[in-house]
């Protein structure tokens with residue numbers, strides 16, 4: 001896709017997967033057993049709006065806890081990571097990077113996100129509150145990004161990565177190792193600040209991912225609306241229930257849409273069927289203890305140099321540096 005340039009302090013490069021990629025991924029995901037789609041498909045404009053609402057729900061404490069920790073530790077983190085341009089993987093609504101930008105005052109901030117609307121809203125908000133930092137958005141799937149695009153604000157600069165929100169937990173442990181290896185390559189020797197929350201009371205976790213107001217359920221159902229919209233689908237969304245369950249063995253929450261009945265539908269003339277009670281996994285959220293996080297990082301060629309955590313020690317910001 002051709003890069004779209006906007007202004008001199010705010011710039012956007014659009015590498016969003018095209019319709020053919022969407023078709024291929026959906027077909028592959030619906031042929032899996034159990035059926036599962038990549039978590040990034042949850043984030044179209046409506047998905048990003050709903051995710052921002054999830055972060056406000058009383059049960060979903062992760063965002064508030066991580067923001068508080070970042071605000072408290074921003075100066076210490078800035079001193080530990082040293083100078084460089086900042087690169088955030090999956091910026092969402094930009095609530096978390098703000099204290100780091102204030103403490104680090106980088107010449108440029110590069111935000112990657114699959115959601116165009118989240119990216120442009122986040123960067124235009126940050127550009128007005130951080131006028132001395134150039135803002136570059138890259139709309140892409142960072143799990144397959146082979147190289148950072150060349151750009152004068154980024155080329156030959158030391159890079160400091162930021163990956164908060166336990167987003168790594170959306171990947172299986174094997175895929176998480178691959179992603180961390182990819183980030184090591186994309187950051188070209190620079191450090192990575194990685195935010196992960198830890199396993200805890202399953203009732204608390206299940207409530208966090210299935211809030212009483214039904215926003216998490218609407219977020220998952222929006223995936224089906226998206227398939228209907230973008231693949232000319234005939235899915236009866238009301239015939240799916242939402243469920244979030246803790247899996248003790250895998251140390252993860254599984255979020256899924258459960259078919260209420262035997263049903264079938266088409267997506268671009270291709271037929272798909274679900275049996276009653278069959279599930280479509282919309283995302284996983286793997287939880288890592290600090291020891292498990294250190295093991296994962298080591299497998300990907302990173303060493304954890306520092307860890308900052310909240311008073312209850314349920315969420316950690318890990319500072320990773322390349323092992324060699």
Ligand SMILES: C[S@@+](CC[C@H](N)C(=O)[O-])C[C@H]1O[C@@H](n2cnc3c(N)ncnc32)[C@H](O)[C@@H]1O
Nearest residue numbers: 040043090091092113114115140141142164165
């Ligand atoms: C769970 S939200 C976290 C947002 C924010 N970083 C936070 O911690 O609150 C994940 C964000 O990453 C984006 N995202 C998810 N998967 C992605 C992928 N494979 N490539 C790029 N962005 C992705 C989503 O659009 C969303 O904005």
